[in-house]
Amino acid sequence: NGILSSGDFIFYLLILPSITSCRMSREQKAVECARKAFLTGRSKPLEHRIRQLKNLQRFLLEREKEIAEAIKKDLNKSEAGTQLYETLGLEGEIVLAVKKLAEWVAPRPVEKNLLTISDTVYIQPEPLGVVLIIGAWNYPWAVTIQPLIGAIAAGNAAVVKPSEVCVHTAKVMEDLLPAYIDKELYPVVTGGVSETQELLRQRFDHVFYTGNSMVGKLVMEAAAKHLTPITLELGGKSPCYIDKNCDIPIACRRVTWGKYSNCGQTCIAPDYILCEPSIQDRVLEEIKKSIKAFYTEDPKTCPDYGRIINQRHFKRIMAMTEDSTIAIGGDSDESTCYIAPTVLKDVQVNSKVMQEEIFGPLLPILTVSGVDEAINFINKGEKPLALYIFSPDDKVIKKVIAETSSGGVLANDCLVHYSVSALPFGGVGNSGMGSYHGKFSFDNLSHLRGCLIKQLKMEGVNDMRYPPHTAKKLFWARFFILKNPDLGWLGRMTLLAIIAVVAAVVLQVRGKEETFLISTVRKRLQWRCILFEVEL
Missing domain, CATH: 3.40.605.10 (Aldehyde Dehydrogenase; Chain A, domain 1)
Incomplete structure (x- = not known):
């Protein structure tokens, strides 16, 4: 997952000519083989x-x-x-x-x-x-x-x-x-x-x-x-809002882990931080401590810190730092595709780092006046794959959830919702469609x-749908379609008996007798419904 996944797919896909062959390609053979194997039924x-x-x-x-x-x-x-x-x-x-x-x-x-x-x-x-x-x-x-x-x-x-x-x-x-x-x-x-x-x-x-x-x-x-x-x-650009009242050291430790795992090349990595100006310096301080604790003073020598996948992505990521201030990190080595864990400040909405998903170890910090401005900022962009909220206040968490949209949302942690098989994982809008994991x-x-199996019996009940269409048939159709009482087992058995009576009546009654008998059945049905305390 990530920018230009499956190689430099988008770049080449737009410039390479279509490749045709009079012979069946390796790809066609693989698909045909899979199709034939599936049709044998052995996968079922x-x-x-x-x-x-x-x-x-x-x-x-x-x-x-x-x-x-x-x-x-x-x-x-x-x-x-x-x-x-x-x-x-x-x-x-x-x-x-x-x-x-x-x-x-x-x-x-x-x-x-x-x-x-x-x-x-x-x-x-x-x-x-x-x-x-x-x-x-x-x-x-x-x-x-x-x-x-x-x-x-x-x-x-x-x-x-x-x-x-x-x-x-x-x-x-x-x-x-x-x-x-x-x-x-x-x-x-x-x-x-x-x-x-x-x-x-x-x-x-x-x-x-x-x-x-x-x-x-x-x-x-x-x-x-x-x-x-x-x-x-x-x-997409997954936002991370840090509330000024939360436990900032714990929040920053979890954000640091979520951001710099796999060198930031994670589809649900926190893409940027939103926080109030009053806590920005504290956030920077705690992230710096966490980077040192996780990856030592020199992340380049740390076996748990990765590398950028190739030089093209290296150059793309480094270009994003040009119009922002590097607050932490910034070291790089193009020959080994190394970029240190980096935090940027003085970031603006129109900064290069905010124009596309970063997919690398850069973490911009933008300041907002509070949760309302954070929500407005998030809603101005495309719907992200993940949204992170750090706050001890359930009201703040529920407000962000209620007033934003994202593929997934996680409060007071990063990434771990991906590991919960009971939750659907997937995007919404620009971040994707469909979900997976577990069931x-x-x-x-x-x-x-959808499967419905009926019997060739009780044909009288179907009379309401057959022409000629009359007001009386419409009455019964309305009853059977619009009334859906929850009667339990005993109620269902009673209704089955009533339906049988109705079917017999409809089959036998014609002409003037129909009005009288249908009226009689309806009264009996009303009595049954009263008995089981349901509305007709």
């Missing part, structure tokens, strides 16, 4: 899904060393950091899916109304088909394999496209993943922009893209040609099929 049985998920978990455990070495080469992440931020969460998702999958795939009963009281009504989750998963480079395992877990759990086939920017990680996925999970159902396609272009020309049943909003629009445009539904996990992944990559 519960046992197969669970077996594939357990094999995926075994892969993460057995290939822990290869995974860590690849990410060390790509992003300079430590082995412990790789497990903490990449694979541990994946293992948790797999354990949850295996435990809950039988419950998730089961038919889901729904509330009945008077017209369906004697019918079988339920929702049946079913696989969508073949899913395309386009991963990102900043957390190449977490944001690529987590959608795959959902796709497997939902019974789909999936074509996995890891980011080519993380060359070593993509190679590990391509070489080792097919040895653990069904390589026909879940092929891995590596390559750059041309390969991604070719994949997007194919027809899928769902496209799951993690990246930035500019490329997201191109993915959405490509998917629209086939009317393919999509999930876009994008980013939300399963539902997002399933078709929730």
